[in-house]
Amino acid sequence: MARKKIALIGAGNIGGTLAHLAALKGLGDIVLFDVVEGVPQGKALDLSQCGPVEGFDARITGSNDYADIAGADVIIVTAGVARKPGMSRDDLLGINLKVMKAVGEGIAANAPDAFVICITNPLDAMVWALREFSGLPHTKVVGMAGVLDSARFSHFLAEEFQVSVKDVNSFVLGGHGDTMVPVLEYSTVSGIPVSDLIAMGFSTRERIDAIVQRTRSGGGEIVGLLKTGSAFYAPATSAIAMAESYLYDKKRVLPAAAHLTGQYGVDDLYVGVPIIIGKDGVEKIIEISLTDEAKTNLAVSVDAVKELLVACKAIDGSLA
Ligand SMILES: NC(=O)C1=CN([C@@H]2O[C@H](COP(=O)(O)OP(=O)(O)OC[C@H]3O[C@@H](n4cnc5c(N)ncnc54)[C@H](O)[C@@H]3O)[C@@H](O)[C@H]2O)C=CC1
Numbered sequence: 075m076a077r078k079k080i081a082l083i084g085a086g087n088i089g090g091t092l093a094h095l096a097a098l099k100g101l102g103d104i105v106l107f108d109v110v111e112g113v114p115q116g117k118a119l120d121l122s123q124c125g126p127v128e129g130f131d132a133r134i135t136g137s138n139d140y141a142d143i144a145g146a147d148v149i150i151v152t153a154g155v156a157r158k159p160g161m162s163r164d165d166l167l168g169i170n171l172k173v174m175k176a177v178g179e180g181i182a183a184n185a186p187d188a189f190v191i192c193i194t195n196p197l198d199a200m201v202w203a204l205r206e207f208s209g210l211p212h213t214k215v216v217g218m219a220g221v222l223d224s225a226r227f228s229h230f231l232a233e234e235f236q237v238s239v240k241d242v243n244s245f246v247l248g249g250h251g252d253t254m255v256p257v258l259e260y261s262t263v264s265g266i267p268v269s270d271l272i273a274m275g276f277s278t279r280e281r282i283d284a285i286v287q288r289t290r291s292g293g294g295e296i297v298g299l300l301k302t303g304s305a306f307y308a309p310a311t312s313a314i315a316m317a318e319s320y321l322y323d324k325k326r327v328l329p330a331a332a333h334l335t336g337q338y339g340v341d342d343l344y345v346g347v348p349i350i351i352g353k354d355g356v357e358k359i360i361e362i363s364l365t366d367e368a369k370t371n372l373a374v375s376v377d378a379v380k381e382l383l384v385a386c387k388a389i390d391g392s393l394a
């Protein structure tokens with residue numbers, strides 16, 4: 075069987091980490107694309123030289139030419155700019171929207187059959203715009219945020235309960251901003267609801283509320299520490315989990331930004347919800363029942379995403 079082809083648009087911090095993980099996991103041959111000359115080529119050469127040590131045969135190349143992504147099975151987009159301390163993700167909208175236009179056109183012309191995972195921020199608006207610019211089916215374009223936000227939530231919960239992170243399952247829905255919605259009702263430790271763990275004395279409601287808040291500002295916490303950019307190891311790991319579910323038709327149930335057409339009362343917007351990812355891309359959007367509080371919080375988050383789309387349409391008339 076021919077090897078799969080993974081194209082990574084953006085060869086920065088996340089792009090390089092994605093390439094490393096994809097090679098280590100043997101997902102396929104890898105093309106790193108970037109507008110900066112030398113960077114994708116240099117990273118590809120460096121990563122290729124891991125091969126003899128790790129024993130992987132993946133062909134890793136760097137390119138500044140979209141023609142080289144032709145035939146890609148999976149494309150992961152991190153092209154653009156990351157925030158620095160003092161900025162919000164939304165401050166990146168103007169500059170990254172232009173990048174999404176170039177990337178969308180490059181994908182449409184060279185790899186229209188790919189499954190595309192967008193990571194670039196502000197995520198929910200950028201994945202929507204990327205889909206518009208590329209014209210690919212909505213089921214083949216998704217945004218990565220929920221897997222990362224849920225991983226952060228699970229990490230904090232595992233630390234709090236002092237249990238293995240493997241047994242913690244949590245869901246974060248909504249837009250990938252400060253209004254994201256960690257859903258306590260669907261967060262469990264080996265099936266035991268968080269509310270039961272609180273009742274058993276593992277934690278208190280106040281401490282869990284603080285964890286919810288820390289999860290919401292989890293990206294900003296890392297930006298504040300790094301000072302020169304934002305998180306990249308966990309974001310790359312999260313996108314690779316989504317790519318694997320598509321490539322191996324795993325049908326994993328993952329929270330991700332998907333195009334909603336009435337689900338959760340939302341129409342023509344990308345927002346983080348649980349979806350099933352398999353060989354056809356987004357195979358199902360799962361509509362879980364929410365408490366009134368979660369519904370209200372989700373509505374606030376959806377409104378924040380809507381505002382970003384208004385801004386996108388004002389900047390680029392072709393999106394209106
Ligand atoms: N969705 C999520 O959960 C997360 C999103 N992000 C976002 O991911 C994006 C990438 O983050 P990093 O890799 O850390 O940034 P980075 O700055 O290390 O890498 C971005 C790369 O994009 C390249 N680039 C810029 N314009 C381009 C274009 N037109 N075509 C191709 N490449 C282009 C740059 O040359 C650079 O190499 C940022 O927007 C960041 O905010 C970061 C973490 C999590």
Ligand SMILES: O=C([O-])CC(=O)C(=O)O
Pocket residue numbers: 156157163195222250292293294296297304305309
């Ligand atoms: O916070 C940022 O700017 C990057 C990001 O989206 C995250 O790490 O969640």
